[in-house]
Amino acid sequence: MAGFDKVVTSYADAMAGLEDGMTVLAGGFGLCGIPENLIQEIKRRQTRDLTIVSNNCGVDGFGLGVLLEDKQVRKMISSYVGENALFEKQLLQGELEVELTPQGTLAEKMRAGGAGIPAFFTATGVGTPVGEGKETRIFNGREYLMEEAITGDFAIVKGWKADRYGNVIYRHTAQNFNPLAATAGKITVVEVEEIVEVDELDPAQIHTPGIYVDRIIQGSFEKRIEKRTVRSTD
Amino acid sequence: MAGFDKVVTSYADAMAGLEDGMTVLAGGFGLCGIPENLIQEIKRRQTRDLTIVSNNCGVDGFGLGVLLEDKQVRKMISSYVGENALFEKQLLQGELEVELTPQGTLAEKMRAGGAGIPAFFTATGVGTPVGEGKETRIFNGREYLMEEAITGDFAIVKGWKADRYGNVIYRHTAQNFNPLAATAGKITVVEVEEIVEVDELDPAQIHTPGIYVDRIIQGSFEKRIEKRTVRSTD
Amino acid sequence: MALTREQMAQRVAREMQDGFYVNLGIGIPTLVANFIPEGMEVMLQSENGLLGMGEFPTEETVDADMINAGKQTVTAVKGASIFSSAESFAMIRGGHVDLTVLGAFEVDVNGNIASWMIPNKLVKGMGGAMDLVAGADNIIVTMTHASKSGESKLLTECALPLTGKGCIKKVLTDLAWLEIEEGAFILKERAPGVSIEEIQEKTQGKLIVPDHVPEMVFA
Amino acid sequence: MALTREQMAQRVAREMQDGFYVNLGIGIPTLVANFIPEGMEVMLQSENGLLGMGEFPTEETVDADMINAGKQTVTAVKGASIFSSAESFAMIRGGHVDLTVLGAFEVDVNGNIASWMIPNKLVKGMGGAMDLVAGADNIIVTMTHASKSGESKLLTECALPLTGKGCIKKVLTDLAWLEIEEGAFILKERAPGVSIEEIQEKTQGKLIVPDHVPEMVFA
Numbered sequence: 001m002a003g004f005d006k007v008v009t010s011y012a013d014a015m016a017g018l019e020d021g022m023t024v025l026a027g028g029f030g031l032c033g034i035p036e037n038l039i040q041e042i043k044r045r046q047t048r049d050l051t052i053v054s055n056n057c058g059v060d061g062f063g064l065g066v067l068l069e070d071k072q073v074r075k076m077i078s079s080y081v082g083e084n085a086l087f088e089k090q091l092l093q094g095e096l097e098v099e100l101t102p103q104g105t106l107a108e109k110m111r112a113g114g115a116g117i118p119a120f121f122t123a124t125g126v127g128t129p130v131g132e133g134k135e136t137r138i139f140n141g142r143e144y145l146m147e148e149a150i151t152g153d154f155a156i157v158k159g160w161k162a163d164r165y166g167n168v169i170y171r172h173t174a175q176n177f178n179p180l181a182a183t184a185g186k187i188t189v190v191e192v193e194e195i196v197e198v199d200e201l202d203p204a205q206i207h208t209p210g211i212y213v214d215r216i217i218q219g220s221f222e223k224r225i226e227k228r229t230v231r232s233t234d
Numbered sequence: 235m236a237g238f239d240k241v242v243t244s245y246a247d248a249m250a251g252l253e254d255g256m257t258v259l260a261g262g263f264g265l266c267g268i269p270e271n272l273i274q275e276i277k278r279r280q281t282r283d284l285t286i287v288s289n290n291c292g293v294d295g296f297g298l299g300v301l302l303e304d305k306q307v308r309k310m311i312s313s314y315v316g317e318n319a320l321f322e323k324q325l326l327q328g329e330l331e332v333e334l335t336p337q338g339t340l341a342e343k344m345r346a347g348g349a350g351i352p353a354f355f356t357a358t359g360v361g362t363p364v365g366e367g368k369e370t371r372i373f374n375g376r377e378y379l380m381e382e383a384i385t386g387d388f389a390i391v392k393g394w395k396a397d398r399y400g401n402v403i404y405r406h407t408a409q410n411f412n413p414l415a416a417t418a419g420k421i422t423v424v425e426v427e428e429i430v431e432v433d434e435l436d437p438a439q440i441h442t443p444g445i446y447v448d449r450i451i452q453g454s455f456e457k458r459i460e461k462r463t464v465r466s467t468d
Numbered sequence: 469m470a471l472t473r474e475q476m477a478q479r480v481a482r483e484m485q486d487g488f489y490v491n492l493g494i495g496i497p498t499l500v501a502n503f504i505p506e507g508m509e510v511m512l513q514s515e516n517g518l519l520g521m522g523e524f525p526t527e528e529t530v531d532a533d534m535i536n537a538g539k540q541t542v543t544a545v546k547g548a549s550i551f552s553s554a555e556s557f558a559m560i561r562g563g564h565v566d567l568t569v570l571g572a573f574e575v576d577v578n579g580n581i582a583s584w585m586i587p588n589k590l591v592k593g594m595g596g597a598m599d600l601v602a603g604a605d606n607i608i609v610t611m612t613h614a615s616k617s618g619e620s621k622l623l624t625e626c627a628l629p630l631t632g633k634g635c636i637k638k639v640l641t642d643l644a645w646l647e648i649e650e651g652a653f654i655l656k657e658r659a660p661g662v663s664i665e666e667i668q669e670k671t672q673g674k675l676i677v678p679d680h681v682p683e684m685v686f687a
Numbered sequence: 688m689a690l691t692r693e694q695m696a697q698r699v700a701r702e703m704q705d706g707f708y709v710n711l712g713i714g715i716p717t718l719v720a721n722f723i724p725e726g727m728e729v730m731l732q733s734e735n736g737l738l739g740m741g742e743f744p745t746e747e748t749v750d751a752d753m754i755n756a757g758k759q760t761v762t763a764v765k766g767a768s769i770f771s772s773a774e775s776f777a778m779i780r781g782g783h784v785d786l787t788v789l790g791a792f793e794v795d796v797n798g799n800i801a802s803w804m805i806p807n808k809l810v811k812g813m814g815g816a817m818d819l820v821a822g823a824d825n826i827i828v829t830m831t832h833a834s835k836s837g838e839s840k841l842l843t844e845c846a847l848p849l850t851g852k853g854c855i856k857k858v859l860t861d862l863a864w865l866e867i868e869e870g871a872f873i874l875k876e877r878a879p880g881v882s883i884e885e886i887q888e889k890t891q892g893k894l895i896v897p898d899h900v901p902e903m904v905f906a
Binding site (some may be wrong): 029030031032033055078079080081082088091092100102103104105106107108110111122123124125126127128129130160171172173174175176177178179180207223224225226227228229230231232233 | 733734735736737742743744745746747749750751752753754755756757758759760761763769770771772773775776779780799804809810811812813814815816817818821822848849850851852853
């Protein structure tokens with residue numbers, strides 16, 4: 001029986017069911033730890049009118065930036081965008097909507113979405129444009145905003161290693177938003193560098209338990225570096 | 235310089251500053267992963283009028299149960315108590331107050347306390363005695379309770395291994411509430427089985443980053459088993 | 469004949485599906501693990517922070533740091549994961565567990581459940597039960613149909629303080645399998661040899677009896 | 688003389704204490720890491736999920752999976768930890784970071800800060816800045832005292848949309864070290880050779896000048 005075997009072998013299968021108008025949560029910070037190939041598959045499918053929830057929107061020609069080329073994105077929910085010219089152009093022409101959300105609030109909204117917490121309070125954004133129209137409340141003499149959870153029809157995630165049950169670990173700072181997105185997708189798809197045997201990962205050291213994961217695919221990755229900074233070796 | 239060296243060598247130093255009337259968050263589930271020696275130190279100090287936040291209250295003569303013997307506890311905030319006769323007696327005689335809190339809500343309250351989230355919404359407890367007097371609100375057609383965060387003057391935590399910077403990992407299911415309590419204490423004290431070299435723990439595999447930890451002490455542990463269940467080997 | 473505890477567990481086990489993540493409460497629900505059909509894989513979630521609970525350890529492998537939510541020493545299966553209580557209830561509250569099986573004192577026609585508190589008796593706490601019933605879409609309650617003194621536990625309205633409101637849709641008693649829909653218990657199956665009359669008599673809440681109510685069959 | 692960027696970083700570094708966890712923003716704040724007194728240990732938090740950021744890697748050790756919040760390739764120091772963005776901002780929002788240093792467009796006498804948005808210019812987003820200013824008790828803002836056209840950035844009331852409300856108590860400009868108390872900037876130190884008159888002239892918000900305002904000294 002299939003049991004918990006979540007491995008799929010084609011990117012077409014990995015993104016099966018993605019439809020126009022859906023909301024997609026994407027892991028990654030800048031170009032680090034982004035689900036490169038799952039994004040390419042969304043481009044290949046030409047799915048349109050998407051709402052993308054991701055800290056950033058890639059760069060021209062790489063990462064989520066490629067979805068702008070054919071105007072597949074209707075709305076971005078992000079903390080920092082505009083590392084690419086096409087994004088700026090579409091935004092100014094009103095072809096793209098952006099909901100800017102503080103980075104920590106964005107992370108917590110995804111976590112809350114996965115954890116069955118419909119809303120929470122945070123001091124972040126009080127008295128700023130982010131707080132406009134939002135309910136505020138005083139706790140212990142301080143003012144807080146109420147922020148609502150985010151969930152997605154799909155979550156696309158980049159892991160390092162996973163077993164076929166969907167247990168995932170991330171490599172270094174490529175973790176970032178990935179485990180949060182993973183919890184909050186109705187269908188969570190994780191692409192990894194390596195699929196390992198089911199007993200290879202230490203149970204106490206798994207970043208994303210398999211219960212959150214619907215599909216696993218092994219891919220190969222360019223891992224483009226956004227700002228290559230090095231020191232001299234002498 | 236002292237820098238990040240958080241190791242203390244006596245339990246007296248570990249709990250220095252604990253005063254009557256304080257709130258103490260304790261890790262552990264049943265008798266699993268409890269800070270045995272830190273609890274004994276609280277007994278030795280005879281600190282009184284304490285509010286203890288812990289999923290359970292130990293058993294007669296072990297774990298948090300020992301703090302009942304000299305009536306050091308004024309109030310317990312727990313999801314499940316009464317595995318010991320002394321607890322029951324003090325409760326019935328009105329010498330002890332109990333605030334029963336659903337287990338998941340208790341975990342989330344501690345996490346929220348550590349994470350600067352003063353309150354959150356959950357469906358848990360709606361329409362039950364837990365919801366009485368609490369604000370409710372509808373999100374997406376479902377009713378939720380507002381629950382407030384918990385913080386403590388002290389958090390007492392049982393880890394497996396830690397380095398002197400206070401990075402901690404937990405062993406098996408002895409993790410439970412420990413990493414949550416660790417985030418929410420003004421002073422967080424962690425006792426561990428082994429203090430390891432600073433570069434021994436994998437940075438991506440640390441359960442409690444050192445930023446949450448104020449003091450680390452190495453101890454030895456009885457690790458009493460509450461319900462020993464075994465299968466035969468044939 | 470009323471079902472034995474083992475038969476109740478056996479009946480509940482038929483609701484399992486391959487690949488289900490399941491949380492089993494203490495008592496009869498725990499027994500369900502023994503009746504999972506061969507070749508079917510389910511993974512047991514224990515709310516103290518273990519996904520992939522295995523069988524009891526041997527004398528040699530008992531480990532105080534490896535317990536389940538009932539505080540029993542257990543093992544982990546291959547592919548298990550272990551995490552904090554916050555993560556565990558994120559799974560539960562977030563609706564990621566496919567099936568939850570738990571006991572109760574009372575259930576009513578509106579899907580309310582009372583399972584944790586009897587007023588004027590010592591109250592030990594709800595543990596994770598309130599989170600489990602609030603978080604799961606798919607819950608099976610297992611309990612005897614009536615108390616020892618013959619009082620129905622399937623009511624028009626729960627008399628005891630609730631564990632959860634409007635969250636129960638499936639009940640297995642020692643007499644019957646029932647589903648709750650639109651303010652009534654629908655009698656879906658009956659225990660072998662148990663008459664519809666007996667079930668009607670022992671059900672205080674509104675009971676709808678379809679034309680055909682099959683008997684459960686046990687091998 | 689107005690302070691150089693390096694001198695500004697040097698002055699901020701004097702606010703460090705041994706054992707501090709510190710978050711440094713982009714620009715001048717990043718330079719602070721170069722001036723931490725010898726023998727003092729501080730640990731740098733990078734909000735993308737790294738506590739214990741180290742120096743840049745060598746050509747040989749560059750790793751696309753190891754970056755900081757400025758998206759630069761970095762290394763981790765011994766004793767570092769790496770975690771999710773939710774955990775990272777739990778630290779920040781929960782007040783666990785001892786010191787945050789960041790730039791700004793404007794600061795006002797009520798401790799408001801504007802640093803992320805200039806209306807009618809393209810807005811790229813606040814990133815983690817709003818969480819950082821809301822979460823930290825101890826924040827140092829570094830910026831030039833006035834714009835290139837000479838307009839003060841220390842105001843009675845911020846004109847630009849805020850990043851945070853009432854959260855700034857310490858400001859280092861190229862001309863002065865100031866603290867915000869009860870609706871005014873208190874002039875604490877001035878850059879070497881900079882007159883109190885110049886500072887007064889370039890400070891639009893209420894400025895309190897104590898009897899003695901020492902000059903900063905740089906080695």
